Amino acid sequence: MTDKKFDVIERRRGWDGYFKLDVYRVTHDTFDGGRSDILQREVLERGHAVAVLPYDPVRDEVVLIEQFRPGTISVQDHYPDMPVWLTEIVAGIIEDGETDQDVARRETIEEAGCDIIGDLELISRYYVTPGCSSETVTLYYGRVDSSNVGGLHGLEEEGEDIRVFAVSAEECFAMLRNGQLCNATATIAIQWLMLNRDRIRKETGV
Numbered sequence: 001m002t003d004k005k006f007d008v009i010e011r012r013r014g015w016d017g018y019f020k021l022d023v024y025r026v027t028h029d030t031f032d033g034g035r036s037d038i039l040q041r042e043v044l045e046r047g048h049a050v051a052v053l054p055y056d057p058v059r060d061e062v063v064l065i066e067q068f069r070p071g072t073i074s075v076q077d078h079y080p081d082m083p084v085w086l087t088e089i090v091a092g093i094i095e096d097g098e099t100d101q102d103v104a105r106r107e108t109i110e111e112a113g114c115d116i117i118g119d120l121e122l123i124s125r126y127y128v129t130p131g132c133s134s135e136t137v138t139l140y141y142g143r144v145d146s147s148n149v150g151g152l153h154g155l156e157e158e159g160e161d162i163r164v165f166a167v168s169a170e171e172c173f174a175m176l177r178n179g180q181l182c183n184a185t186a187t188i189a190i191q192w193l194m195l196n197r198d199r200i201r202k203e204t205g206v
Helices: 100-112 169-177 184-204
Strands: 006-016 020-028 039-045 049-056 061-068 085-088 090-093 121-127 136-143 151-153 162-168
Touching (some): 049 100, 049 184, 061 169, 061 184, 085 184, 090 100, 100 136, 100 151, 100 162, 136 184, 169 184
Parallel strands (some): 049 136
Antiparallel strands (some): 006 020, 020 039, 049 061, 049 090, 061 085
16 A cells, blocks of 8 residues: 555664665554554665566577576575576676666676667566565566577676576476476566567567
8 A cells, every 4th residue: 555654763784795784773554554663674785687588589489598596505405406506587787877778788698698689678677575685676578589599608707607598488488387497587587478479479570
């Protein structure tokens, strides 16, 4: 409900490294018409990300990337069958002075080695984990030519080691169904493609 209000009593920087951690003391309206106690909450200020679904409607192929993700390490203690190298779509953090679409085009070249053809189409903008982080993802569909996609990509100075490959749309849908695409951004993107694939191909003249 939009009429609810909150008040930030205090905000201080708890950690100021590669990631930022802010400590809030906040109170907010409650659903019963009252007011919450003063809550202390830690919020990871990671920045805002842009992701791209690189899809070739002519060849009917999705371009995917695979890379090591350190956030998966501790998960192994609870779910040892979960992967550490994740199959994903292109994504990156917005740097100062960049627009969302600047990031989409830059990251598609850096991570997947291909250019976006024409305009980007907005799929969604969403919170990642709003219980503990301010990060949002702006997700686009970008048309690419997948005919020469493949190999290793990423920026060496950023420690990126990215394997790039293309799969048919049907194979990609199967990967989603069998749990190979176990990250939210790829899941949202591929589900969107399931709903919009025929329209995209028709608009492309396929």
